[in-house]
Amino acid sequence: MKKKIGFGDIEQSVYNAVLKAGVILPEDVKAALQKAYMDEASSGxxxxxxxxxxxxxxxxxxxxxxxxxxxxxxxxxxxxxxxxIGTEASVNLSDIDNAVNTGIAAAFSDGYFRKSVVSDPLFGRENTGNNLPAVIYHQLVPGNLLTLQLMLKGFGSENCSGLVMLNPTAGIQGVISAVTGIVAEAGGKPCPPIIAGVGIGGTADRAMQLSKRALLRDVLDRHPDSRYAELEEQILLQLNGLHIGPGGLGGVTTAMAVKVEAESTHIAGLPVGVSISCWADRKQKIVLGEE
Amino acid sequence: MERSVRSLSLPMSRKIAADLCAGDEILLSGTMLVGRDQVHEQFHKIIKAGKVLPVPLEGETIFYMGPAPAPEGAVIGSCGPTTSSRMDPFTPELLDAGLVGMIGKGPRSSAVQEAVIRNGAVYFYAFGGCGALYAQKVTSIVCLAFQEFGPEALYRITIKDFPVIAAMDSRGVSIL
Structure with a gap:
C-alpha cells in the first residue's frame, strides 16, 4: 500500500513550512546561538x-x-x-513544482514576508510580486516518499558565495585555505555567526549545489565519514581564528558550524564550492507519503 | 564590564556626529531616511544631472533597509539592516552633500571611510537579521519618493530607542 501524495498535500505542507521557517528558527540553530553566546561571554x-x-x-x-x-x-x-522524489512514490510529477510554488506564494502573502524576487536579473528587474520562482533541485531516490527540504536564502549571505577550482594535488590544506579565504573576504557582510556549507568534488556547478545541500544538515550533527568530520572541525577552527565575530564586530565565533558534502570528481580537478548561511539558517524538512 | 548606552536624537548636527566614538552603544530616537540600492542609484543620477534631490540631506541619517509588508494594525513589518557595502560606490557623494549618518551592516570601503572623516560623519552598525526587533522601534513611516520601487522606495521613519553601535567614526576609528 502506498499513500497517494496529492497536489493539496504538497501545497499545504510547503505553505506551513515556509511560514514557520521565516518566523521560528530551528532548535539546532537556536542551540548553536546559545552556545556561541556562552563562548563569547567566557572568551575574555x-x-x-x-x-x-x-x-x-x-x-x-x-x-x-x-x-x-x-x-x-x-x-x-x-x-x-x-x-x-522516491521512484515508487505515488505522486503526479507535474504536480510537484506547481504545488510547491503555490504554497510558497500563499505563505509569502499571508506571512507578511517581503517579496524579493525580480523576473529578469538584468533588464528591468521587475518584482514578480509573489517571490516566485523558487529554485528547485529534483533528484530521484529509491522508495515511495517525497522529501522536500527547503531553505529561505537571504542574499546578504548569498552574495558571499564562492567557488574555487583547485588543482587535484591541493589536498586538505588547499581546501581549508579556499574556504577560509572566501569567509575572510565576506567579513561581516553575511551576518555572522555563519554556517558554512562546503561542496567538494563533482563539477563547478555540482560543487555549488552540494554546498547548498550541506546547509540543510543539522547544525549539531557530525559527518558520518570520520575523515570529513575531522575536516569540518579543522575548517571551523580556522574560520573562528579569523575573529570576524558576531556581526563582524570581532569575537571568537565567526562560524557556528561547517558542513561538508563530497562527491566523485575528475582526475584533473578538485572543485570547492562554498555557500554561506547567515545566523538565520531558516530550513525545514517535509516528508510526504508515509503510512 | 558595565556597558553604557547613550541616547541620541535624529536628525543630528555635524558636530554631534563628529563627536561619536566607534564602539559607542547608542539608542536612536527621532526621524531618519530609509533607502537602499535603488534610492542610491537614483540619488546618484539626480546629483550627476545637477538636479535637486527629493529631500535635502543636511543633518540626515539614512538606514539601509527594505521593509517587509506591515501586518494589519502594525506600523511596519520586519525591518532590519541590509549589507552596506553595496551602497559604497554612491556614499561619498551623499556625505559630501550633507548626509551625516548611515545605518547598515558589514564593512565599508576605504573611499567611504575617507568621506566619513572628511565630512565628520558616522556609520552605525545595526544588528543584522534583527528585523522583528527593529519593527518594534518604528512608530511611523511615510514614503517620500520612488514609490514604484516598493520596499526599495525612499521612506522617512520615526523611531524610538533604536539600538545601534557606532562602527566607523570621524577620527578614522572603525570596529569593523
Missing part, C-alpha cells in the same frame, strides 16, 4: 561586550518574531527546495 576577549551584545540582540529578535508572528529578518530570501 576585549571585544566580549560587543559580541555578546550582538548575540543577545539576535535572541531577543527571535522572541520578538515569534511573539509578533512576523519574519525574524526582512530578507525572507529566495526559496530553495531540494525535492527528493
Amino acid at each position: 576577549s576585549a571585544r566580549e561586550s560587543r559580541s555578546t551584545s550582538v548575540i543577545s540582540k539576535i535572541l531577543e529578535n527571535l522572541d520578538a518574531a515569534e511573539k509578533m508572528r512576523i519574519p525574524m529578518c526582512q530578507d525572507t530570501g529566495m526559496v530553495i527546495i531540494f525535492a527528493d
